[in-house]
Amino acid sequence: MAKKRRYDKSEITEPSSAFDLFSNSIEKVLDFDFFDSGVTRFNAIVLTQPVLLNPRAIPSTGPLDFVLGADTLSLGKFRFFARIQGGLNSPHAFLPDPCDPAISSDPLKQLKYIKLHTEFYSTKDSSMMRPKVGDTVVVELQQNSFSYNLYVGEFVKLLDSTGGNAPALTDCSGMQSNFQNVPGGWSGGTGNGSKGSYTDPITKKVIAVTNGSLADVGLIAPATMGYGGRSPRILKDLVFSWNNLAIAFKAAFPGWKLGGSGNRTYASQVALKKKWCAAGDCKKAATPGFSKHGWGMAVDVSFYTADGEQHSMSFRLPKGRTTDESKWTDNFKAYAWLFRNGPTYGWGFPPWAQSPEVSEFLGVPCTGKCGGNPEAWHMETTRTGLITSGKTAYNAAKDAETPPVADATDPAATTEEEETDT
Numbered sequence: 001m002a003k004k005r006r007y008d009k010s011e012i013t014e015p016s017s018a019f020d021l022f023s024n025s026i027e028k029v030l031d032f033d034f035f036d037s038g039v040t041r042f043n044a045i046v047l048t049q050p051v052l053l054n055p056r057a058i059p060s061t062g063p064l065d066f067v068l069g070a071d072t073l074s075l076g077k078f079r080f081f082a083r084i085q086g087g088l089n090s091p092h093a094f095l096p097d098p099c100d101p102a103i104s105s106d107p108l109k110q111l112k113y114i115k116l117h118t119e120f121y122s123t124k125d126s127s128m129m130r131p132k133v134g135d136t137v138v139v140e141l142q143q144n145s146f147s148y149n150l151y152v153g154e155f156v157k158l159l160d161s162t163g164g165n166a167p168a169l170t171d172c173s174g175m176q177s178n179f180q181n182v183p184g185g186w187s188g189g190t191g192n193g194s195k196g197s198y199t200d201p202i203t204k205k206v207i208a209v210t211n212g213s214l215a216d217v218g219l220i221a222p223a224t225m226g227y228g229g230r231s232p233r234i235l236k237d238l239v240f241s242w243n244n245l246a247i248a249f250k251a252a253f254p255g256w257k258l259g260g261s262g263n264r265t266y267a268s269q270v271a272l273k274k275k276w277c278a279a280g281d282c283k284k285a286a287t288p289g290f291s292k293h294g295w296g297m298a299v300d301v302s303f304y305t306a307d308g309e310q311h312s313m314s315f316r317l318p319k320g321r322t323t324d325e326s327k328w329t330d331n332f333k334a335y336a337w338l339f340r341n342g343p344t345y346g347w348g349f350p351p352w353a354q355s356p357e358v359s360e361f362l363g364v365p366c367t368g369k370c371g372g373n374p375e376a377w378h379m380e381t382t383r384t385g386l387i388t389s390g391k392t393a394y395n396a397a398k399d400a401e402t403p404p405v406a407d408a409t410d411p412a413a414t415t416e417e418e419e420t421d422t
Contacts, residue, residue, distance in 0.1 A: 047133065053121070193266045
């Protein structure tokens with residue numbers, strides 16, 4: 001028999017409602033209680049490929065104590081997202097089913113809904129039984145004052161590796177193909193991205209990094225200037241320069257504020273690539289694991305006016321190509337200002353993302369491989385020295401076993417192969 005919930009399920013009728021609930025409650029531990037009997041173990045369907053844990057990325061204390069305890073450093077531990085079964089009596093009943101055809105047909109949407117579910121961690125005893133996407137497993141939740149901790153849980157054992165011993169989710173037929181190369185760790189994981197090393201500009205310490213996984217080793221941080229929660233999460237050493245750019249932009253356009261999307265996990269890179277390829281335009285997304293977003297070195301920028309409305313940048317030249325800026329559209333004004341002034345603050349538009357015609361009009365002709373995939377919104381850091389790409393650099397850093405570094409303030413960038421990004 002189910003107990004009364006602490007929220008009104010009827011209010012969660014749209015995707016935005018579910019995400020609002022998630023964002024407002026996940027850090028406080030979402031509270032449910034469907035069971036009077038004290039049940040803590042459930043059958044669940046695995047939604048993402050298990051990802052090996054990086055001990056350096058695990059906090060010494062916190063919500064993971066329940067599943068990791070004092071055994072944090074054991075080799076072979078992994079994590080994955082799963083959906084608990086049981087129909088309306090499932091603690092996950094209020095969440096949209098990521099295997100519903102209406103959701104699974106859009107990989108990006110499916111990824112977002114999966115992230116709303118509980119992430120389960122293996123223990124020393126269960127790490128020998130690594131499941132795969134679609135398997136049925138036994139998991140355990142921790143009870144709290146009201147119900148369950150739905151933030152993290154424990155993977156107990158593999159129940160069925162074929163999915164035949166338990167009711168299937170609505171439609172998981174495409175789950176394996178969608179995620180066969182996608183790690184389950186949403187903050188990064190080891191992933192399948194390109195390898196490299198990060199050099200702290202102050203201490204000169206070096207650590208091994210994987211594209212799309214920098215958050216796992218504490219290298220990604222949110223910008224603090226711009227439009228509230230829409231400021232980008234980027235490589236921590238670049239926050240200082242981006243904040244200065246945002247301050248200068250606001251001064252140039254009173255009432256306007258910069259926003260944007262920065263760091264991108266390997267999983268989201270895969271999903272974005274799938275989405276663009278499905279639309280017949282694969283070149284609009286970088287090869288997963290090679291995106292500058294995966295190094296936290298790029299931002300898809302936009303701006304917000306005083307009424308909070310989001311606006312995009314534009315290549316559209318003014319009518320008659322007038323140089324009277326008062327007659328330019330706001331979208332073109334914003335792009336022109338960032339194009340001309342961004343490099344002063346360590347940010348610019350790479351040649352491949354520029355429109356050669358527009359660059360010439362603005363007085364700074366494009367040089368190099370220009371206009372390969374024009375994107376008026378894609379900016380990258382212009383600095384070098386933080387990221388060295390390549391397996392050689394990665395392996396050297398691994399061998400050195402250098403611990404994570406402390407925060408620095410400014411110099412940053414990357415030396416990696418040039419590739420069209422988005």
